[in-house]
Amino acid sequence: MDPAKDQADELARRLAAGERGALARLISWAENKDPRFAAALAGFYPRVGRAWRLGITGPPGAGKSSLVSALIEKLRESGQTVGVLAIDPSSPYSGGALLGDRIRMEERTTDPGVYIRSMATRAGSGGLARAAVDAADVMDAFGFDTLLIETVGVGQTEYEIVGAADLVLVVLCPGAGDGIQAMKAGLLEVADVLVANKSDQPGNEQLVLDLEDALKLRSLSRRGQAKEVPVVPVSAHSGAGLDTLVQVIAAARSARGQGELTLLRQEKRLRQVRRIVRERLEDALFGPGGPGERAADLLGQSRTPYDVADQLLGALPRSGPATPTTP
Amino acid sequence: MDPAKDQADELARRLAAGERGALARLISWAENKDPRFAAALAGFYPRVGRAWRLGITGPPGAGKSSLVSALIEKLRESGQTVGVLAIDPSSPYSGGALLGDRIRMEERTTDPGVYIRSMATRAGSGGLARAAVDAADVMDAFGFDTLLIETVGVGQTEYEIVGAADLVLVVLCPGAGDGIQAMKAGLLEVADVLVANKSDQPGNEQLVLDLEDALKLRSLSRRGQAKEVPVVPVSAHSGAGLDTLVQVIAAARSARGQGELTLLRQEKRLRQVRRIVRERLEDALFGPGGPGERAADLLGQSRTPYDVADQLLGALPRSGPATPTTP
Numbered sequence: 154m155d156p157a158k159d160q161a162d163e164l165a166r167r168l169a170a171g172e173r174g175a176l177a178r179l180i181s182w183a184e185n186k187d188p189r190f191a192a193a194l195a196g197f198y199p200r201v202g203r204a205w206r207l208g209i210t211g212p213p214g215a216g217k218s219s220l221v222s223a224l225i226e227k228l229r230e231s232g233q234t235v236g237v238l239a240i241d242p243s244s245p246y247s248g249g250a251l252l253g254d255r256i257r258m259e260e261r262t263t264d265p266g267v268y269i270r271s272m273a274t275r276a277g278s279g280g281l282a283r284a285a286v287d288a289a290d291v292m293d294a295f296g297f298d299t300l301l302i303e304t305v306g307v308g309q310t311e312y313e314i315v316g317a318a319d320l321v322l323v324v325l326c327p328g329a330g331d332g333i334q335a336m337k338a339g340l341l342e343v344a345d346v347l348v349a350n351k352s353d354q355p356g357n358e359q360l361v362l363d364l365e366d367a368l369k370l371r372s373l374s375r376r377g378q379a380k381e382v383p384v385v386p387v388s389a390h391s392g393a394g395l396d397t398l399v400q401v402i403a404a405a406r407s408a409r410g411q412g413e414l415t416l417l418r419q420e421k422r423l424r425q426v427r428r429i430v431r432e433r434l435e436d437a438l439f440g441p442g443g444p445g446e447r448a449a450d451l452l453g454q455s456r457t458p459y460d461v462a463d464q465l466l467g468a469l470p471r472s473g474p475a476t477p478t479t480p
Numbered sequence: 481m482d483p484a485k486d487q488a489d490e491l492a493r494r495l496a497a498g499e500r501g502a503l504a505r506l507i508s509w510a511e512n513k514d515p516r517f518a519a520a521l522a523g524f525y526p527r528v529g530r531a532w533r534l535g536i537t538g539p540p541g542a543g544k545s546s547l548v549s550a551l552i553e554k555l556r557e558s559g560q561t562v563g564v565l566a567i568d569p570s571s572p573y574s575g576g577a578l579l580g581d582r583i584r585m586e587e588r589t590t591d592p593g594v595y596i597r598s599m600a601t602r603a604g605s606g607g608l609a610r611a612a613v614d615a616a617d618v619m620d621a622f623g624f625d626t627l628l629i630e631t632v633g634v635g636q637t638e639y640e641i642v643g644a645a646d647l648v649l650v651v652l653c654p655g656a657g658d659g660i661q662a663m664k665a666g667l668l669e670v671a672d673v674l675v676a677n678k679s680d681q682p683g684n685e686q687l688v689l690d691l692e693d694a695l696k697l698r699s700l701s702r703r704g705q706a707k708e709v710p711v712v713p714v715s716a717h718s719g720a721g722l723d724t725l726v727q728v729i730a731a732a733r734s735a736r737g738q739g740e741l742t743l744l745r746q747e748k749r750l751r752q753v754r755r756i757v758r759e760r761l762e763d764a765l766f767g768p769g770g771p772g773e774r775a776a777d778l779l780g781q782s783r784t785p786y787d788v789a790d791q792l793l794g795a796l797p798r799s800g801p802a803t804p805t806t807p
Contacts, residue, residue: 191786198784212539286785308635328655419776422785426775427766429789434761439754448753449746457525458613458749459518462756469796 161189165196168295176268176295183287184272186280186432190287200294202418204236205406208315209303210343211324216350219389220324221303225267227399233299234266236292240285240314241273241305268297282313283428286421289317312343317421319414320405324348325364327356341367344382346401352386352393361386437469444468488516492523495622503595503622510614511599513607513759517614527621529745531563532733535642536630537670538651543677546716547651548630552594554726560626561593563619567612567641568600568632595624609640610755613748616644639670644748646741647732651675652691654683668694671709673728679713679721688713764796771795 164182167175182190207224211217221237228235270292272284285302292300302318304311315321323344341347347368349361364384383401387394409417439445444465451461491509494502509517534551538544548564555562597619599611612629619627629645631638642648650671668674674695676688691711710728714721736744766772771792778788 191784194784194786198782309637310635419779422779423775425785426779426788426792427762427772429785430765430792431758431762433789433793435754435758438757445754448750452746452749452753455525457518457521458752458756459521461753462760465753465757466760 157189158192161192162196164189165193168193168197168291169200171296173268176291177270179291180270180272180288183284183291186284194287194290197291197294200296201290202293204289204293204297204300206289206293206300206302206318206320207402208318208321209301209324210307210311210315210321211340211348211350212307213305215324215326216389217303217305217324220322220348220350220387221301223387223389223392223395224301224399227395228299229264229266231399234297235268235299235301236289236295236297237267237269237301237303238285238288238292239269239271239303239305240281240311241271268292268295280428280432282310282317283425283432285314286317286425286428307340312339313424316343317424319409319417320345320402322346322348322402324350325360326351327354327360341371341382345380345405346398347382347384348398349384349386350389352388353391357386434469438465484516485519488519489523491516492520495520495524495618496527498623500595503618504597506618507597507599507615510611510618513611521614521617524618524621527623528617529620531616531620531624531627533616533620533627533629533645533647534729535645535648536628536651537638537642537648538667538675538677540632542651542653543716544630544632544651547649547675547677547714548628550714550716550719550722551628551726554722555626556591556593558726561624562595562626562628563616563622563624564594564596564628564630565612565615565619566596566598566630566632567608567638568598595619595622607755607759609637609644610752610759612641613644613752613755639666640751643670644751646736646744647672647729649673649675649729651677652687653678654681654687668698668709672707672732673725674709674711675725676711676713677716679715680718684713761796765792 164175164179168179179190179193181187182193209217209221218239221239225235225237270288272281272288289300289302300318302315304314321343323340323346325340325347326349347364349357349364351357361384368382368384383405385394385398385401387398389395437443439448447468448461448465451464452458456464491502491506495506506517506520508514509520536544536548545566548566552562552564597615599608599615616627616629627645629642631641648670650667650673652667652674653676674691676684676691678684688711695709695711710732712721712725712728714725716722764770766775774795775788775792778791779785783791
């Protein structure tokens with residue numbers, strides 16, 4: 154008799170049966186670090202791995218959410234079901250307000266083939282990437298054909314989140330970031346496809362040329378070892394170039410053999426293992442009642458941060474941090 | 481007889497004696513996660529805490545490095561010595577190339593009152609914030625009056641790095657980011673002072689107004705509980721507004737009483753303890769010979785990431801991860 158385990162099994166069963174309530178609840182478990190999530194995941198894990206996961210990132214103002222809306226439409230036209238995860242790691246304060254338009258988007262959706270979910274920063278920036286992958290697993294197991302995982306803004310946390318997807322689209326537009334700026338921000342590194350959005354605006358052709366130059370430069374500097382990254386001009390607004398983009402995405406998928414995909418996904422799973430390990434250790438050390446509560450006192454005795462870290466690590470529970478129990 | 485400890489003590493002594501070679505070498509130890517760093521830090525820790533640390537961040541293209549150059553000049557005019565740390569967490573690839581201009585800057589410096597050091601991403605993005613604080617401690621103990629800690633680009637890692645400073649300047653310019661964009665990117669949250677750079681360019685007045693509006697909005701939404709953030713228009717190029725900026729920085733320093741500063745620094749030290757703990761645990765689990773090497777095999781047996789994480793945590797060495805020994 155383990156009521157937590159029973160609840161987890163029940164929810165996994167309901168997810169497999171296609172219940173939206175179970176979908177929403179499991180994502181909330183992931184988001185809130187509910188200890189029952191691990192058991193639920195074990196229940197539906199055999200169903201995970203069929204969805205094609207697209208990560209979408211780019212600087213604020215590049216038109217990511219318009220592109221996501223346009224992609225949803227295109228994918229629905231081709232008969233695919235779509236799960237969308239919009240993630241804002243920027244700050245607990247801006248989070249709420251800026252996810253406003255996403256939430257309105259969620260409310261507007263009456264198409265049963267589309268599910269949109271926003272996540273803000275509740276879990277902390279490390280925990281957010283972990284929670285995003287968990288949420289994507291839930292959507293995957295539910296049965297969506299394609300997942301769109303979008304971040305608001307750019308940065309390491311955002312790259313970690315979209316990098317867990319099978320293919321990463323980086324969205325840029327004239328003004329919001331030219332080729333050099335994109336390179337500086339590390340955007341080129343994370344991109345599998347570069348989308349030059351707002352192709353109806355002046356400067357877009359130059360943006361495409363700049364990006365192609367930046368890619369060539371990178372390819373040269375790595376002696377041709379850099380991956381091929383297509384640059385696709387689109388206008389999410391008018392729809393121009395969207396069919397090409399959908400084709401480029403499909404081509405990238407088929408170019409990657411099943412073996413390569415399995416290998417890539419395995420690597421990405423390993424990163425998820427590390428995130429979970431990190432989060433559990435962090436909680437064991439710095440959570441309520443943990444040895445971390447003594448850290449401030451120890452520092453007050455003018456010990457160096459390294460000394461204090463050693464003291465805390467020495468106080469780590471014998472068995473290693475245990476699986477958290479139901480609070 | 482512990483040769484590692486002797487080397488650490490020797491280097492700490494040489495740092496206190498004002499040897500630049502010791503300064504450079506200790507920062508490299510911090511950067512390369514040299515196990516001798518902890519012992520060296522213990523040696524010079526009593527000297528840490530006298531420097532005033534300014535963090536400087538902002539989107540690429542906002543003119544951060546021009547501002548840093550201009551600030552160095554102003555601070556030198558007032559007789560202060562200045563240590564500069566330029567940090568690029570963006571990517572191991574872009575890192576080298578983009579730090580190029582900083583490195584040229586380093587070479588140009590013949591003023592013994594200025595020391596400039598660049599750090600790229602060698603230590604991983606988590607380790608980079610830890611290494612940046614260690615490097616700042618080294619510069620502080622060496623005796624620089626003011627430290628300028630600058631990041632290339634914006635994002636969570638960058639905020640963590642500049643957030644370890646006593647005061648954070650966020651640099652924006654017309655076009656590269658208006659008030660709303662800054663809010664979206666979470667830049668407002670990290671700022672103690674907003675610098676509207678390129679005041680000689682069109683749109684700068686509008687930028688100042690937008691930023692002030694964004695700050696007012698934030699203050700309203702928190703019922704006046706938000707901190708006061710001055711907006712200072714400057715032109716790093718022409719020098720306009722720089723004296724005001726220096727005064728604003730000085731005023732912020734004196735407005736903060738010694739008690740408040742001590743408290744703030746204590747909080748920031750705690751974060752450093754957590755970074756060190758995290759890094760050591762990570763190394764103990766996922767370093768060479770660690771239990772993490774079994775993770776891929778375990779995942780291959782279609783266990784969930786949570787199951788694998790539990791297995792690895794159970795295999796954590798009895799005493800907790802030990803202080804790494806000299807490799």
